[in-house]
Amino acid sequence: MRRRIPYLGRVWETVDEWQLLERIARRVPKAGDDCAVVPWRTTNLLFTLDMLHRTTDFPTGTTPYTIGWRSVAVSLSDIAAMGGVPLAVLLGLSVPEFDPAFTDEVLSGAQDCCMAAGSELAGGDLDSSEELFLSSCALGECARPVLRRGAQPGELVCITGPLGATAQALHLMDDGQAEAANTLLRFAPRTSEGQRISKVASSMIDISDGLAHSLHLLAEASGVGFRVESERIPWVPGLQDPAFSYGEDFELLYTVPERLHRPQLGTAIGRVTNSGVYLSGPDGVPPLPDRGYSHGR
Amino acid sequence: MRRRIPYLGRVWETVDEWQLLERIARRVPKAGDDCAVVPWRTTNLLFTLDMLHRTTDFPTGTTPYTIGWRSVAVSLSDIAAMGGVPLAVLLGLSVPEFDPAFTDEVLSGAQDCCMAAGSELAGGDLDSSEELFLSSCALGECARPVLRRGAQPGELVCITGPLGATAQALHLMDDGQAEAANTLLRFAPRTSEGQRISKVASSMIDISDGLAHSLHLLAEASGVGFRVESERIPWVPGLQDPAFSYGEDFELLYTVPERLHRPQLGTAIGRVTNSGVYLSGPDGVPPLPDRGYSHGR
Numbered sequence: 254m255r256r257r258i259p260y261l262g263r264v265w266e267t268v269d270e271w272q273l274l275e276r277i278a279r280r281v282p283k284a285g286d287d288c289a290v291v292p293w294r295t296t297n298l299l300f301t302l303d304m305l306h307r308t309t310d311f312p313t314g315t316t317p318y319t320i321g322w323r324s325v326a327v328s329l330s331d332i333a334a335m336g337g338v339p340l341a342v343l344l345g346l347s348v349p350e351f352d353p354a355f356t357d358e359v360l361s362g363a364q365d366c367c368m369a370a371g372s373e374l375a376g377g378d379l380d381s382s383e384e385l386f387l388s389s390c391a392l393g394e395c396a397r398p399v400l401r402r403g404a405q406p407g408e409l410v411c412i413t414g415p416l417g418a419t420a421q422a423l424h425l426m427d428d429g430q431a432e433a434a435n436t437l438l439r440f441a442p443r444t445s446e447g448q449r450i451s452k453v454a455s456s457m458i459d460i461s462d463g464l465a466h467s468l469h470l471l472a473e474a475s476g477v478g479f480r481v482e483s484e485r486i487p488w489v490p491g492l493q494d495p496a497f498s499y500g501e502d503f504e505l506l507y508t509v510p511e512r513l514h515r516p517q518l519g520t521a522i523g524r525v526t527n528s529g530v531y532l533s534g535p536d537g538v539p540p541l542p543d544r545g546y547s548h549g550r
Numbered sequence: 551m552r553r554r555i556p557y558l559g560r561v562w563e564t565v566d567e568w569q570l571l572e573r574i575a576r577r578v579p580k581a582g583d584d585c586a587v588v589p590w591r592t593t594n595l596l597f598t599l600d601m602l603h604r605t606t607d608f609p610t611g612t613t614p615y616t617i618g619w620r621s622v623a624v625s626l627s628d629i630a631a632m633g634g635v636p637l638a639v640l641l642g643l644s645v646p647e648f649d650p651a652f653t654d655e656v657l658s659g660a661q662d663c664c665m666a667a668g669s670e671l672a673g674g675d676l677d678s679s680e681e682l683f684l685s686s687c688a689l690g691e692c693a694r695p696v697l698r699r700g701a702q703p704g705e706l707v708c709i710t711g712p713l714g715a716t717a718q719a720l721h722l723m724d725d726g727q728a729e730a731a732n733t734l735l736r737f738a739p740r741t742s743e744g745q746r747i748s749k750v751a752s753s754m755i756d757i758s759d760g761l762a763h764s765l766h767l768l769a770e771a772s773g774v775g776f777r778v779e780s781e782r783i784p785w786v787p788g789l790q791d792p793a794f795s796y797g798e799d800f801e802l803l804y805t806v807p808e809r810l811h812r813p814q815l816g817t818a819i820g821r822v823t824n825s826g827v828y829l830s831g832p833d834g835v836p837p838l839p840d841r842g843y844s845h846g847r
Binding site for chain 2: 281285
């Protein structure tokens, strides 16, 4: 059975993927953050791998150029989320047909995205499969990477940009506005923002699995809680149905001591607390459930 | 249509994949060797990505442990082929079922192979797909990487070990000797050999696409030819049907000035010439066609 496209942040019945990820993280100690951190000489190398499929990751109407762009952007976003400087990217293409026009467009999108992030496409792999499948791997460097753990009660929690870009792109695609949708899908990885934020942040993550789940991951890794003010959360203009479980957004979520906060780096949406993840709004302060994007079925 | 398992080196009707790879190599200048070479500070980082599928890369009877081992070994072999020291490996798993027993075995195989090569599994990615799909990415370092170009006429061409291990594993599998077959499939990446060879070699490649095609790749990259003595080629004991187009072997093929050749590093199988790839044997010196493993259909 084909899986549904999970972009719209519907809640899956099972959380098996996350359970399995936790199990893997126990076996592979360096996994469990946005990138693997490899201490080397006087610095750290950052190293991350992402897999993307046609049916799950690219809605109908996504151009080959956007597919290439977005595939490498996802990995560059992981480098950004630790404050890293990207050094190089690899892109593996498993394609149903060896179609040079298609691969040219995919590579152009990937190369342009790498250039936008100050990096370069350095190689990859090619083979064939029934479904389009891409593997993107980014290499970066950072003397002091910002981890998911490190948040302290009393600090601010901030986000680099509005939520819902991918959800809005899907609405535009359904509405026949494919070009506008593709533009929105080609997000710029926040690598330069991540490097500036890393000078002041105590913890950081990208919100690729949705705001709610990303808050829970930070909370668990840091042993803290969050109280987010719902009216402070920025949303993409025109979004019809804001949802905290929207996945596939690639803004950075980070915590910072209040005296080091700079509004030009990100919007403060709440505070670090001792425990629990709560959303304060007109309806009181209910818990924000740990829901978001998962590759469940 | 499912592709056939191409292990046995049957010649494909089309060479589209190689044509497409050449096209990609023209667009991505750092592609086209075993690893991308990223100059960094006083050294070079080596960076390589490989994709593997259940139907194409793992014959029926391959255990999950062997699948994990072989997936990372393929990437570590690329690091070996440039003389690199491996620093870390990532493994992406796209699985039909979130089955912890299966992923535990795959990770054990991957971790044991990394350890055998003096490296470590540092992370990866997880999602689901209909067919088992793995992405392996290795990071290495080398001050003076050995490229495919650099061979000089008059030098020796050498190989680190016998050909046909994967073909022999398939014969054993067909013969019901699954355990022996799995042992043969879990080749040890030649990373320490590659580092020693890199002190003397003028060019190097791993023979994952078969001896014949690998010789042609070295010849083209270096602007030389080869004359290989067929009786000098080592074969795996008991191999029924030796063929130069056997793919998925992971020995190193390299060229070396005769005065620097050391038999303990590899077997000399012929000489670098000015042009053409020929196989000298009892039937004369016919050209060795550029045939081997391809992901064609």
